[in-house]
Amino acid sequence: MLLSWNHHHLLHSINEGYHAAMLSGHGLLRATRLTIGIPVLTSGVGLRRPVLTRPRHAGTADPKMTIEKFEKALGSLDMPALPYGKVEDTGQSHTPTITSRLSEGLCSGLPSGLEKVDYPKWEHSPGRLDYHDTTYIHTSQPMRFGSEGHVTSPLDPETTECFISGLFKRKIAATPDIGTRMLRPTSITYRISESPGKGLGLFATKNISAGELILVERPLIITPRNLPSKRDHIPKNLTLHEMQQVFLHDAETILQYTVERLKPDRKEAFFKLANSHLHDGSGPIMGRIRTNGFGIGIKRSNEADLEEYCVVCDHSSRLNHSCSPNTFRKWDLRTFSMQFRAIRGIKQDEELTTEYCDLLIPAHDRQLLLDHHQMKCSCAACSNPAASDPRRRQIYEWEQRNRIVARKGFDNDPLSLMRLTELLHLLISEQLEVTEGCGQVLFMLILLLVERGDVLTSEMLAQPYSTYLLATTGVHVEPEALLTLEGLSEVAMRLRL
Numbered sequence: 001m002l003l004s005w006n007h008h009h010l011l012h013s014i015n016e017g018y019h020a021a022m023l024s025g026h027g028l029l030r031a032t033r034l035t036i037g038i039p040v041l042t043s044g045v046g047l048r049r050p051v052l053t054r055p056r057h058a059g060t061a062d063p064k065m066t067i068e069k070f071e072k073a074l075g076s077l078d079m080p081a082l083p084y085g086k087v088e089d090t091g092q093s094h095t096p097t098i099t100s101r102l103s104e105g106l107c108s109g110l111p112s113g114l115e116k117v118d119y120p121k122w123e124h125s126p127g128r129l130d131y132h133d134t135t136y137i138h139t140s141q142p143m144r145f146g147s148e149g150h151v152t153s154p155l156d157p158e159t160t161e162c163f164i165s166g167l168f169k170r171k172i173a174a175t176p177d178i179g180t181r182m183l184r185p186t187s188i189t190y191r192i193s194e195s196p197g198k199g200l201g202l203f204a205t206k207n208i209s210a211g212e213l214i215l216v217e218r219p220l221i222i223t224p225r226n227l228p229s230k231r232d233h234i235p236k237n238l239t240l241h242e243m244q245q246v247f248l249h250d251a252e253t254i255l256q257y258t259v260e261r262l263k264p265d266r267k268e269a270f271f272k273l274a275n276s277h278l279h280d281g282s283g284p285i286m287g288r289i290r291t292n293g294f295g296i297g298i299k300r301s302n303e304a305d306l307e308e309y310c311v312v313c314d315h316s317s318r319l320n321h322s323c324s325p326n327t328f329r330k331w332d333l334r335t336f337s338m339q340f341r342a343i344r345g346i347k348q349d350e351e352l353t354t355e356y357c358d359l360l361i362p363a364h365d366r367q368l369l370l371d372h373h374q375m376k377c378s379c380a381a382c383s384n385p386a387a388s389d390p391r392r393r394q395i396y397e398w399e400q401r402n403r404i405v406a407r408k409g410f411d412n413d414p415l416s417l418m419r420l421t422e423l424l425h426l427l428i429s430e431q432l433e434v435t436e437g438c439g440q441v442l443f444m445l446i447l448l449l450v451e452r453g454d455v456l457t458s459e460m461l462a463q464p465y466s467t468y469l470l471a472t473t474g475v476h477v478e479p480e481a482l483l484t485l486e487g488l489s490e491v492a493m494r495l496r497l
Protein backbone atom coordinates (compact mmCIF):
# COMPACT_ATOMS: atom_id res chain seq x y z
CA MET A 1 0.00 0.00 0.00
CA LEU A 2 1.40 3.36 -0.94
CA LEU A 3 0.98 6.77 0.53
CA SER A 4 -0.03 9.71 -1.58
CA TRP A 5 2.81 11.16 -3.64
CA ASN A 6 2.18 14.64 -2.45
CA HIS A 7 5.54 15.32 -0.85
CA HIS A 8 4.22 17.24 2.14
CA HIS A 9 1.53 14.70 2.70
CA LEU A 10 4.07 11.88 2.53
CA LEU A 11 6.36 13.52 5.05
CA HIS A 12 3.45 14.29 7.27
CA SER A 13 2.09 10.76 7.08
CA ILE A 14 5.46 9.30 7.89
CA ASN A 15 5.93 11.77 10.67
CA GLU A 16 2.52 10.79 12.02
CA GLY A 17 3.68 7.22 11.76
CA TYR A 18 6.69 8.02 13.88
CA HIS A 19 4.48 9.58 16.46
CA ALA A 20 2.20 6.55 16.50
CA ALA A 21 5.24 4.33 16.88
CA MET A 22 6.47 6.37 19.81
CA LEU A 23 3.12 6.01 21.52
CA SER A 24 2.39 2.44 20.63
CA GLY A 25 4.23 -0.17 18.63
CA HIS A 26 7.94 -0.53 18.37
CA GLY A 27 8.78 2.44 20.55
CA LEU A 28 7.22 0.91 23.60
CA LEU A 29 8.16 -2.66 23.01
CA ARG A 30 11.66 -1.37 23.39
CA ALA A 31 12.43 -2.47 26.89
CA THR A 32 13.60 0.16 29.33
CA ARG A 33 15.90 -0.47 32.23
CA LEU A 34 14.39 0.14 35.63
CA THR A 35 16.13 2.86 37.50
CA ILE A 36 13.74 3.56 40.29
CA GLY A 37 13.40 2.89 43.97
CA ILE A 38 10.56 0.53 44.68
CA PRO A 39 7.75 -0.81 42.57
CA VAL A 40 5.10 1.43 44.09
CA LEU A 41 6.62 4.33 42.22
CA THR A 42 4.21 5.55 39.61
CA SER A 43 6.32 7.57 37.20
CA GLY A 44 6.38 7.16 33.41
CA VAL A 45 7.81 4.48 31.18
CA GLY A 46 11.32 5.14 32.26
CA LEU A 47 12.29 7.77 29.75
CA ARG A 48 12.75 11.43 30.56
CA ARG A 49 11.63 11.06 34.11
CA PRO A 50 12.08 14.29 36.05
CA VAL A 51 15.31 14.45 37.93
CA LEU A 52 14.72 12.72 41.21
CA THR A 53 14.75 14.62 44.44
CA ARG A 54 14.64 13.51 48.01
CA PRO A 55 11.37 13.64 49.94
CA ARG A 56 11.20 16.78 51.96
CA HIS A 57 9.28 15.28 54.84
CA ALA A 58 10.98 11.93 55.05
CA GLY A 59 10.98 10.60 58.55
CA THR A 60 8.28 12.85 59.91
CA ALA A 61 4.83 11.63 60.81
CA ASP A 62 2.13 12.84 58.48
CA PRO A 63 -1.31 12.30 60.03
CA LYS A 64 -3.06 12.87 56.73
CA MET A 65 -1.01 10.38 54.76
CA THR A 66 -2.98 7.60 53.10
CA ILE A 67 -1.72 4.78 50.88
CA GLU A 68 -3.05 6.60 47.85
CA LYS A 69 -1.32 9.84 48.79
CA PHE A 70 1.83 7.98 49.64
CA GLU A 71 1.91 6.31 46.22
CA LYS A 72 1.32 9.66 44.57
CA ALA A 73 4.06 11.27 46.61
CA LEU A 74 6.46 8.56 45.54
CA GLY A 75 5.68 9.22 41.88
CA SER A 76 8.30 11.93 41.69
CA LEU A 77 10.51 11.09 44.63
CA ASP A 78 13.60 9.08 45.08
CA MET A 79 13.44 6.69 47.99
CA PRO A 80 16.22 7.44 50.40
CA ALA A 81 18.01 4.67 52.21
CA LEU A 82 16.05 3.75 55.27
CA PRO A 83 17.41 5.39 58.42
CA TYR A 84 18.21 2.12 60.15
CA GLY A 85 20.80 0.99 57.59
CA LYS A 86 21.09 -2.68 56.88
CA VAL A 87 17.99 -4.32 58.25
CA GLU A 88 17.82 -7.57 60.14
CA ASP A 89 15.66 -10.53 59.43
CA THR A 90 12.77 -10.48 61.86
CA GLY A 91 11.57 -13.85 60.71
CA GLN A 92 8.23 -12.36 59.80
CA SER A 93 8.44 -12.11 56.08
CA HIS A 94 10.09 -15.20 54.72
CA THR A 95 9.24 -18.78 54.27
CA PRO A 96 11.89 -21.16 55.61
CA THR A 97 12.84 -22.17 52.05
CA ILE A 98 13.93 -18.67 51.25
CA THR A 99 15.47 -17.53 54.50
CA SER A 100 17.62 -20.60 54.62
CA ARG A 101 19.36 -19.72 51.39
CA LEU A 102 19.99 -16.06 52.09
CA SER A 103 22.30 -14.19 54.29
CA GLU A 104 22.02 -10.63 53.09
CA GLY A 105 19.62 -7.77 52.70
CA LEU A 106 16.65 -9.32 54.39
CA CYS A 107 13.50 -7.32 54.49
CA SER A 108 12.67 -5.56 57.71
CA GLY A 109 9.50 -6.61 59.44
CA LEU A 110 6.39 -4.52 59.80
CA PRO A 111 6.09 -1.52 62.11
CA SER A 112 4.52 -2.59 65.39
CA GLY A 113 0.75 -2.77 65.38
CA LEU A 114 0.52 -3.86 61.75
CA GLU A 115 -0.68 -7.30 60.83
CA LYS A 116 0.76 -9.35 58.01
CA VAL A 117 -1.62 -9.44 55.05
CA ASP A 118 -2.24 -12.88 53.65
CA TYR A 119 -1.84 -12.79 49.91
CA PRO A 120 -3.61 -15.63 48.12
CA LYS A 121 -1.19 -18.21 46.82
CA TRP A 122 -3.10 -18.81 43.65
CA GLU A 123 -2.18 -21.95 41.85
CA HIS A 124 -4.91 -21.20 39.37
CA SER A 125 -5.89 -23.18 36.33
CA PRO A 126 -3.38 -22.33 33.58
CA GLY A 127 -6.13 -22.12 30.97
CA ARG A 128 -8.30 -19.70 32.90
CA LEU A 129 -8.64 -16.32 31.25
CA ASP A 130 -11.78 -14.77 32.69
CA TYR A 131 -10.02 -12.64 35.30
CA HIS A 132 -10.85 -9.02 35.86
CA ASP A 133 -8.38 -6.72 34.07
CA THR A 134 -6.88 -5.58 37.36
CA THR A 135 -6.80 -8.93 39.18
CA TYR A 136 -3.21 -10.10 39.59
CA ILE A 137 -2.34 -13.78 39.31
CA HIS A 138 0.69 -16.01 39.58
CA THR A 139 1.08 -17.82 36.30
CA SER A 140 3.74 -19.65 34.24
CA GLN A 141 4.08 -18.27 30.72
CA PRO A 142 4.01 -18.46 27.77
CA MET A 143 1.16 -20.95 27.58
CA ARG A 144 0.03 -22.04 24.16
CA PHE A 145 -3.56 -22.89 23.39
CA GLY A 146 -4.35 -25.83 21.14
CA SER A 147 -7.03 -25.78 18.44
CA GLU A 148 -9.68 -26.88 20.95
CA GLY A 149 -8.70 -24.25 23.47
CA HIS A 150 -6.72 -26.58 25.75
CA VAL A 151 -3.41 -25.44 27.18
CA THR A 152 -0.22 -26.85 25.69
CA SER A 153 3.40 -26.28 26.63
CA PRO A 154 5.65 -23.71 24.97
CA LEU A 155 8.06 -25.01 22.34
CA ASP A 156 11.09 -24.01 24.39
CA PRO A 157 11.48 -25.70 27.76
CA GLU A 158 12.00 -22.51 29.80
CA THR A 159 8.97 -20.84 31.27
CA THR A 160 8.72 -17.50 33.00
CA GLU A 161 7.09 -17.20 36.40
CA CYS A 162 4.83 -14.19 36.20
CA PHE A 163 2.76 -12.14 38.61
CA ILE A 164 0.63 -10.31 36.09
CA SER A 165 -2.83 -8.82 35.60
CA GLY A 166 -5.75 -10.63 34.02
CA LEU A 167 -5.44 -8.14 31.17
CA PHE A 168 -1.82 -9.09 30.47
CA LYS A 169 -2.61 -12.80 30.63
CA ARG A 170 -5.37 -12.37 28.05
CA LYS A 171 -2.99 -10.37 25.83
CA ILE A 172 -0.50 -13.22 25.99
CA ALA A 173 -3.17 -15.80 25.17
CA ALA A 174 -4.47 -13.67 22.29
CA THR A 175 -1.03 -13.19 20.70
CA PRO A 176 -0.86 -15.19 17.46
CA ASP A 177 1.75 -17.97 17.63
CA ILE A 178 2.57 -17.17 21.25
CA GLY A 179 5.41 -19.33 22.50
CA THR A 180 6.96 -19.62 19.03
CA ARG A 181 10.42 -21.09 19.25
CA MET A 182 12.99 -18.43 20.17
CA LEU A 183 15.41 -17.48 17.43
CA ARG A 184 18.87 -18.20 18.85
CA PRO A 185 22.20 -16.78 17.71
CA THR A 186 23.93 -19.15 15.28
CA SER A 187 27.14 -19.23 17.32
CA ILE A 188 28.32 -18.34 20.80
CA THR A 189 28.82 -14.60 20.86
CA TYR A 190 29.72 -13.80 24.47
CA ARG A 191 31.27 -15.00 27.70
CA ILE A 192 30.51 -13.90 31.25
CA SER A 193 33.53 -12.64 33.12
CA GLU A 194 34.72 -10.02 35.56
CA SER A 195 34.37 -6.42 34.42
CA PRO A 196 36.75 -4.16 36.37
CA GLY A 197 34.80 -2.25 39.02
CA LYS A 198 31.44 -3.53 37.80
CA GLY A 199 31.21 -7.13 38.97
CA LEU A 200 30.39 -9.57 36.19
CA GLY A 201 29.77 -8.50 32.63
CA LEU A 202 29.32 -9.92 29.13
CA PHE A 203 32.18 -9.80 26.64
CA ALA A 204 32.22 -10.54 22.90
CA THR A 205 33.98 -13.82 22.09
CA LYS A 206 34.35 -12.83 18.43
CA ASN A 207 33.95 -9.84 16.17
CA ILE A 208 30.21 -9.18 15.95
CA SER A 209 28.66 -7.39 12.97
CA ALA A 210 26.16 -4.57 13.38
CA GLY A 211 22.64 -6.03 13.47
CA GLU A 212 23.81 -9.50 14.52
CA LEU A 213 21.76 -11.38 17.10
CA ILE A 214 23.79 -11.72 20.32
CA LEU A 215 21.51 -13.02 23.03
CA VAL A 216 17.92 -14.21 23.31
CA GLU A 217 16.52 -15.19 26.66
CA ARG A 218 13.25 -16.20 28.23
CA PRO A 219 12.96 -14.18 31.46
CA LEU A 220 13.13 -15.84 34.85
CA ILE A 221 10.34 -13.70 36.26
CA ILE A 222 7.99 -10.87 35.30
CA THR A 223 6.43 -8.80 38.06
CA PRO A 224 4.49 -5.51 38.13
CA ARG A 225 6.46 -2.32 38.52
CA ASN A 226 3.74 -1.09 40.85
CA LEU A 227 2.75 -3.99 43.03
CA PRO A 228 -0.91 -3.90 44.00
CA SER A 229 -1.54 -3.46 47.72
CA LYS A 230 -4.02 -5.61 49.58
CA ARG A 231 -4.10 -3.39 52.62
CA ASP A 232 -7.29 -1.45 53.21
CA HIS A 233 -5.60 1.11 55.36
CA ILE A 234 -2.44 1.79 57.30
CA PRO A 235 -2.41 3.64 60.61
CA LYS A 236 -2.31 7.38 60.26
CA ASN A 237 0.57 7.86 62.65
CA LEU A 238 3.16 6.09 60.47
CA THR A 239 6.13 8.01 59.20
CA LEU A 240 7.05 7.91 55.52
CA HIS A 241 9.84 5.51 56.36
CA GLU A 242 7.45 3.20 58.14
CA MET A 243 5.12 3.30 55.16
CA GLN A 244 8.02 2.45 52.91
CA GLN A 245 8.76 -0.43 55.25
CA VAL A 246 5.16 -1.68 54.94
CA PHE A 247 5.27 -1.55 51.14
CA LEU A 248 8.63 -3.28 50.93
CA HIS A 249 7.50 -5.96 53.35
CA ASP A 250 4.25 -6.60 51.47
CA ALA A 251 5.98 -6.56 48.10
CA GLU A 252 8.53 -9.11 49.28
CA THR A 253 5.71 -11.34 50.54
CA ILE A 254 3.97 -11.32 47.15
CA LEU A 255 7.19 -11.85 45.22
CA GLN A 256 8.09 -14.89 47.29
CA TYR A 257 5.23 -16.74 45.63
CA THR A 258 6.56 -15.85 42.19
CA VAL A 259 10.10 -16.95 42.96
CA GLU A 260 9.02 -20.10 44.82
CA ARG A 261 7.37 -21.31 41.61
CA LEU A 262 10.64 -21.22 39.66
CA LYS A 263 12.22 -24.54 38.73
CA PRO A 264 15.26 -25.23 40.98
CA ASP A 265 17.94 -24.31 38.42
CA ARG A 266 16.13 -21.10 37.49
CA LYS A 267 15.59 -20.21 41.13
CA GLU A 268 19.28 -20.68 41.75
CA ALA A 269 20.08 -18.46 38.75
CA PHE A 270 17.80 -15.77 40.17
CA PHE A 271 19.52 -15.77 43.55
CA LYS A 272 22.94 -15.66 41.89
CA LEU A 273 22.08 -12.26 40.41
CA ALA A 274 23.62 -9.19 41.98
CA ASN A 275 21.70 -7.26 44.64
CA SER A 276 22.75 -3.65 45.03
CA HIS A 277 19.91 -2.84 47.45
CA LEU A 278 21.26 -4.30 50.64
CA HIS A 279 20.80 -1.26 52.82
CA ASP A 280 17.50 0.30 51.93
CA GLY A 281 14.92 -2.06 53.36
CA SER A 282 14.42 -4.11 50.19
CA GLY A 283 14.12 -7.83 50.71
CA PRO A 284 16.40 -10.20 48.81
CA ILE A 285 13.89 -10.69 45.99
CA MET A 286 12.87 -7.07 45.64
CA GLY A 287 16.53 -6.02 45.84
CA ARG A 288 17.41 -8.28 42.92
CA ILE A 289 14.46 -7.08 40.85
CA ARG A 290 15.45 -3.46 41.51
CA THR A 291 19.03 -4.22 40.52
CA ASN A 292 18.41 -6.36 37.46
CA GLY A 293 14.94 -5.61 36.09
CA PHE A 294 14.26 -4.31 32.61
CA GLY A 295 11.00 -2.38 32.23
CA ILE A 296 8.36 -3.24 29.64
CA GLY A 297 4.96 -1.65 29.02
CA ILE A 298 1.74 -3.45 28.15
CA LYS A 299 -0.97 -1.34 26.57
CA ARG A 300 -4.19 -0.99 28.52
CA SER A 301 -7.46 -0.90 26.62
CA ASN A 302 -7.36 2.88 26.13
CA GLU A 303 -4.09 2.39 24.19
CA ALA A 304 -2.25 5.43 25.58
CA ASP A 305 -2.07 4.01 29.08
CA LEU A 306 0.48 1.39 30.04
CA GLU A 307 0.80 -1.35 32.59
CA GLU A 308 4.46 -1.51 33.53
CA TYR A 309 6.36 -4.65 34.40
CA CYS A 310 9.86 -5.65 35.47
CA VAL A 311 11.52 -8.41 33.48
CA VAL A 312 14.42 -10.22 35.16
CA CYS A 313 16.61 -12.49 33.04
CA ASP A 314 19.65 -14.62 33.80
CA HIS A 315 22.53 -13.72 31.46
CA SER A 316 21.19 -10.48 30.02
CA SER A 317 20.64 -9.05 33.49
CA ARG A 318 24.43 -9.14 33.78
CA LEU A 319 24.94 -6.70 30.92
CA ASN A 320 26.55 -3.56 32.27
CA HIS A 321 25.57 0.00 31.49
CA SER A 322 27.09 2.40 29.01
CA CYS A 323 25.85 5.83 27.96
CA SER A 324 26.83 4.78 24.41
CA PRO A 325 25.62 1.17 24.46
CA ASN A 326 26.63 -1.23 21.71
CA THR A 327 23.54 -3.47 21.89
CA PHE A 328 19.86 -2.80 21.25
CA ARG A 329 17.42 -4.68 23.45
CA LYS A 330 13.87 -5.54 22.59
CA TRP A 331 11.07 -7.38 24.34
CA ASP A 332 9.32 -9.79 21.96
CA LEU A 333 5.94 -10.95 23.19
CA ARG A 334 5.42 -13.66 20.53
CA THR A 335 8.53 -15.59 21.50
CA PHE A 336 8.24 -14.29 25.06
CA SER A 337 11.87 -13.34 25.09
CA MET A 338 14.30 -10.50 25.62
CA GLN A 339 16.49 -10.05 22.55
CA PHE A 340 19.79 -8.25 22.10
CA ARG A 341 21.42 -7.32 18.79
CA ALA A 342 24.59 -5.39 18.02
CA ILE A 343 23.70 -1.78 17.15
CA ARG A 344 27.18 -1.27 15.70
CA GLY A 345 30.17 -3.49 14.97
CA ILE A 346 31.67 -4.97 18.17
CA LYS A 347 35.25 -6.18 18.43
CA GLN A 348 36.26 -9.46 20.06
CA ASP A 349 36.74 -9.04 23.85
CA GLU A 350 34.85 -5.72 23.87
CA GLU A 351 32.33 -5.53 26.72
CA LEU A 352 28.69 -5.75 25.63
CA THR A 353 26.60 -2.96 27.09
CA THR A 354 23.04 -1.74 27.40
CA GLU A 355 21.55 1.38 28.96
CA TYR A 356 20.08 1.57 32.46
CA CYS A 357 18.77 5.12 32.13
CA ASP A 358 17.73 7.78 29.65
CA LEU A 359 20.78 8.57 27.54
CA LEU A 360 19.91 12.14 26.59
CA ILE A 361 19.78 13.71 30.04
CA PRO A 362 22.96 15.40 31.38
CA ALA A 363 25.80 13.23 32.73
CA HIS A 364 25.18 14.42 36.28
CA ASP A 365 21.51 13.35 36.15
CA ARG A 366 22.41 10.02 34.57
CA GLN A 367 24.80 9.39 37.44
CA LEU A 368 22.01 10.06 39.97
CA LEU A 369 19.98 7.30 38.34
CA LEU A 370 22.96 4.96 38.11
CA ASP A 371 23.55 5.42 41.84
CA HIS A 372 20.63 3.01 42.33
CA HIS A 373 22.81 0.35 40.76
CA GLN A 374 25.80 1.44 42.82
CA MET A 375 27.76 2.13 39.70
CA LYS A 376 29.86 5.03 38.58
CA CYS A 377 29.88 5.44 34.81
CA SER A 378 33.24 6.22 33.26
CA CYS A 379 32.23 6.14 29.59
CA ALA A 380 33.54 8.80 27.19
CA ALA A 381 30.39 10.91 27.57
CA CYS A 382 30.52 10.86 31.38
CA SER A 383 34.24 11.59 31.38
CA ASN A 384 33.79 14.77 29.38
CA PRO A 385 30.33 16.18 30.09
CA ALA A 386 31.33 19.67 28.98
CA ALA A 387 31.59 18.35 25.43
CA SER A 388 28.96 15.62 25.55
CA ASP A 389 26.07 17.25 27.44
CA PRO A 390 25.42 20.04 24.89
CA ARG A 391 25.48 17.52 22.03
CA ARG A 392 23.01 15.24 23.78
CA ARG A 393 20.87 18.25 24.67
CA GLN A 394 20.61 19.17 20.98
CA ILE A 395 19.54 15.65 20.07
CA TYR A 396 16.98 15.66 22.87
CA GLU A 397 15.57 19.02 21.78
CA TRP A 398 15.31 17.85 18.20
CA GLU A 399 13.47 14.69 19.27
CA GLN A 400 11.04 16.77 21.32
CA ARG A 401 10.53 19.20 18.45
CA ASN A 402 9.97 16.34 16.06
CA ARG A 403 7.32 14.93 18.38
CA ILE A 404 5.47 18.22 18.48
CA VAL A 405 5.67 18.52 14.70
CA ALA A 406 4.37 14.98 14.36
CA ARG A 407 1.46 15.88 16.56
CA LYS A 408 0.60 19.20 14.97
CA GLY A 409 1.35 18.61 11.32
CA PHE A 410 4.01 19.16 8.74
CA ASP A 411 6.63 21.81 9.36
CA ASN A 412 9.70 22.06 7.26
CA ASP A 413 12.05 23.28 9.96
CA PRO A 414 13.11 20.12 11.83
CA LEU A 415 13.30 18.24 8.57
CA SER A 416 15.82 20.43 6.82
CA LEU A 417 18.70 18.61 5.20
CA MET A 418 21.36 20.62 6.97
CA ARG A 419 19.81 20.16 10.40
CA LEU A 420 19.39 16.43 9.85
CA THR A 421 23.00 16.06 8.68
CA GLU A 422 24.20 17.91 11.78
CA LEU A 423 22.11 15.65 13.98
CA LEU A 424 23.48 12.54 12.34
CA HIS A 425 27.00 13.80 13.08
CA LEU A 426 26.06 14.43 16.70
CA LEU A 427 24.50 10.98 17.06
CA ILE A 428 27.57 9.29 15.61
CA SER A 429 30.04 11.33 17.67
CA GLU A 430 28.11 10.42 20.84
CA GLN A 431 27.73 6.79 19.68
CA LEU A 432 23.98 7.00 20.18
CA GLU A 433 23.00 4.62 17.36
CA VAL A 434 20.71 2.92 19.84
CA THR A 435 18.30 5.87 20.12
CA GLU A 436 15.02 6.16 18.26
CA GLY A 437 16.21 9.55 17.07
CA CYS A 438 19.00 7.90 15.10
CA GLY A 439 16.52 5.84 13.09
CA GLN A 440 14.31 8.87 12.54
CA VAL A 441 17.17 11.04 11.34
CA LEU A 442 18.43 8.36 8.93
CA PHE A 443 14.95 7.78 7.55
CA MET A 444 14.21 11.47 7.04
CA LEU A 445 17.58 12.11 5.47
CA ILE A 446 17.17 9.29 2.96
CA LEU A 447 13.65 10.47 2.24
CA LEU A 448 14.78 14.02 1.48
CA LEU A 449 17.74 12.84 -0.60
CA VAL A 450 15.63 10.42 -2.63
CA GLU A 451 13.10 13.17 -3.18
CA ARG A 452 15.90 15.45 -4.42
CA GLY A 453 17.29 12.73 -6.65
CA ASP A 454 20.64 12.63 -4.81
CA VAL A 455 21.33 8.98 -5.58
CA LEU A 456 24.92 8.83 -4.32
CA THR A 457 24.28 10.22 -0.85
CA SER A 458 21.09 8.26 -0.32
CA GLU A 459 22.93 5.07 -1.29
CA MET A 460 25.54 5.87 1.33
CA LEU A 461 22.89 6.10 4.05
CA ALA A 462 20.73 3.17 2.95
CA GLN A 463 23.16 0.57 4.32
CA PRO A 464 23.42 2.07 7.85
CA TYR A 465 19.66 2.46 7.93
CA SER A 466 19.14 -1.14 6.82
CA THR A 467 21.48 -2.20 9.64
CA TYR A 468 19.60 -0.01 12.12
CA LEU A 469 16.33 -1.67 11.11
CA LEU A 470 17.83 -5.14 11.50
CA ALA A 471 19.26 -4.31 14.94
CA THR A 472 16.07 -2.71 16.24
CA THR A 473 13.33 -4.82 14.63
CA GLY A 474 15.08 -8.04 13.60
CA VAL A 475 13.82 -7.52 10.04
CA HIS A 476 16.26 -7.49 7.14
CA VAL A 477 15.44 -4.83 4.54
CA GLU A 478 17.64 -4.69 1.42
CA PRO A 479 19.31 -1.25 1.20
CA GLU A 480 18.08 -1.02 -2.42
CA ALA A 481 14.51 -1.16 -1.13
CA LEU A 482 15.17 2.10 0.70
CA LEU A 483 16.12 4.09 -2.37
CA THR A 484 12.67 4.94 -3.70
CA LEU A 485 9.75 6.77 -2.13
CA GLU A 486 7.60 3.69 -2.72
CA GLY A 487 10.15 1.48 -0.98
CA LEU A 488 10.51 3.83 1.97
CA SER A 489 6.80 4.18 2.59
CA GLU A 490 6.33 0.44 2.25
CA VAL A 491 9.03 -0.18 4.86
CA ALA A 492 7.53 2.46 7.15
CA MET A 493 4.13 0.80 6.95
CA ARG A 494 5.41 -2.76 7.21
CA LEU A 495 7.51 -2.05 10.27
CA ARG A 496 5.03 0.42 11.72
CA LEU A 497 7.72 3.06 11.94
Ligand SMILES: [Zn+2]
Nearest residue numbers: 323377379382
Ligand atom coordinates in the same frame (compact mmCIF):
# COMPACT_ATOMS: atom_id res chain seq x y z
ZN1 LIG B 1 28.37 7.19 31.03
